[in-house]
Amino acid sequence: MAGARILEGRPIADRIRNDTANRAAVLREAAIVPHLSIFVGEGDAEGAYYGDALRKVGSRVGVEVSIDTVSAAEGTRSMIAALTGAAANHKVHGIIVQRPLPRGFDIYEINRHIPAAKDVDAASPISFGWLAQGVPHFAPATAAAVIQMLREPGLPQLAGTRSVVIGRSAVVGRPVAYMLTSADATVTLCHSRTRDLEMICRSADILVAAVGKPRFVNAGMLKRGSVVVDVGTNLIDGKVIGDVDADSVAQIAGVLTPVPGGVGVVTTSILLRNVVAAAEHGTI
Ligand code: NAP
Numbered sequence: 001m002a003g004a005r006i007l008e009g010r011p012i013a014d015r016i017r018n019d020t021a022n023r024a025a026v027l028r029e030a031a032i033v034p035h036l037s038i039f040v041g042e043g044d045a046e047g048a049y050y051g052d053a054l055r056k057v058g059s060r061v062g063v064e065v066s067i068d069t070v071s072a073a074e075g076t077r078s079m080i081a082a083l084t085g086a087a088a089n090h091k092v093h094g095i096i097v098q099r100p101l102p103r104g105f106d107i108y109e110i111n112r113h114i115p116a117a118k119d120v121d122a123a124s125p126i127s128f129g130w131l132a133q134g135v136p137h138f139a140p141a142t143a144a145a146v147i148q149m150l151r152e153p154g155l156p157q158l159a160g161t162r163s164v165v166i167g168r169s170a171v172v173g174r175p176v177a178y179m180l181t182s183a184d185a186t187v188t189l190c191h192s193r194t195r196d197l198e199m200i201c202r203s204a205d206i207l208v209a210a211v212g213k214p215r216f217v218n219a220g221m222l223k224r225g226s227v228v229v230d231v232g233t234n235l236i237d238g239k240v241i242g243d244v245d246a247d248s249v250a251q252i253a254g255v256l257t258p259v260p261g262g263v264g265v266v267t268t269s270i271l272l273r274n275v276v277a278a279a280e281h282g283t284i
Contacts, residue, residue: 004250007149007257009265016269017061023276024062034279035064036094036120036272037086039079041105042072047098054268063272075104083113093282094120094275099171117281120274122175131175134182138274143175145266146208146229147183149257155227156205159184164201166190166217167210172231176208209243219248227255231263
């Protein structure tokens with residue numbers, strides 16, 4: 001790799017984790033233990049693995065993380081019952097339902113049952129509505145991680161940039177597009193039916209790849225000197241590969257986030273910080 005500045009997520013994540021740990025310590029002194037409840041659909045091994053990773057990071061910053069697997073037999077109904085319990089439990093400050101859920105769970109129905117005050121990954125329609133209006137309570141953690149990285153010193157101001165997002169999922173692409181819009185970027189949101197994708201990408205000062213296809217973005221799709229954020233995490237032969245062909249893209253881009261060690265680590269840190277913020281709000 002040569003050329004592009006590699007924008008590592010680790011130092012940003014460490015900064016957020018230090019802040020989170022300090023704030024969690026203050027809460028713990030007041031006998032409040034910040035707690036995140038994660039619900040995983042039965043059979044979602046990846047979701048369980050991610051939950052476990054969050055628990056490990058949580059233990060380092062003073063956030064307790066519990067993981068409950070919800071039976072697929074009565075998927076949606078069981079999940080709603082579990083969420084209702086967590087919503088009423090004053091010891092639970094944050095709730096996330098691991099997405100995508102396995103078959104048998106209706107994610108849209110389920111998300112309605114996450115109360116906004118505990119919706120630390122902004123999955124509920126209320127949180128999403130606030131985000132769309134430009135006044136988020138909590139922002140979805142991955143999208144917030146993308147924006148946090150784009151605001152690092154030395155990067156261009158977001159206002160006025162041409163920004164292109166590839167991928168329009170409710171979890172990543174759409175929230176990123178809303179947050180970039182709120183930051184005064186001019187945003188084009190692309191998807192599998194987009195015509196002239198390469199040409200659109202070549203107009204981008206900032207390109208965010210959230211496609212779910214390994215090495216999808218190549219050097220031929222870039223404007224020289226652009227900022228490229230790789231959200232992709234594709235597990236190939238036991239290795240995590242991004243949506244960006246890093247070797248070729250680094251020759252043309254001005255800035256590139258790596259995978260692993262980029263958006264992912266920042267996302268985890270933001271999620272835990274949101275839990276602490278939710279616990280703080282509960283004390284006011
Ligand atoms: P998703 O739900 O599968 O959405 C993929 C999006 O890419 C869709 O909007 C799809 O278009 C679009 N797409 C697919 N093929 C395309 C093509 N040939 N040209 C243009 N657009 C195309 O995936 P996701 O949940 O958004 O996740 C995206 C990636 O981010 C995955 O690799 C995932 O693992 C990763 N991820 C990372 C984090 C993190 O914190 N680092 C968190 C969540 C997800 P249509 O809508 O038309 O189908």
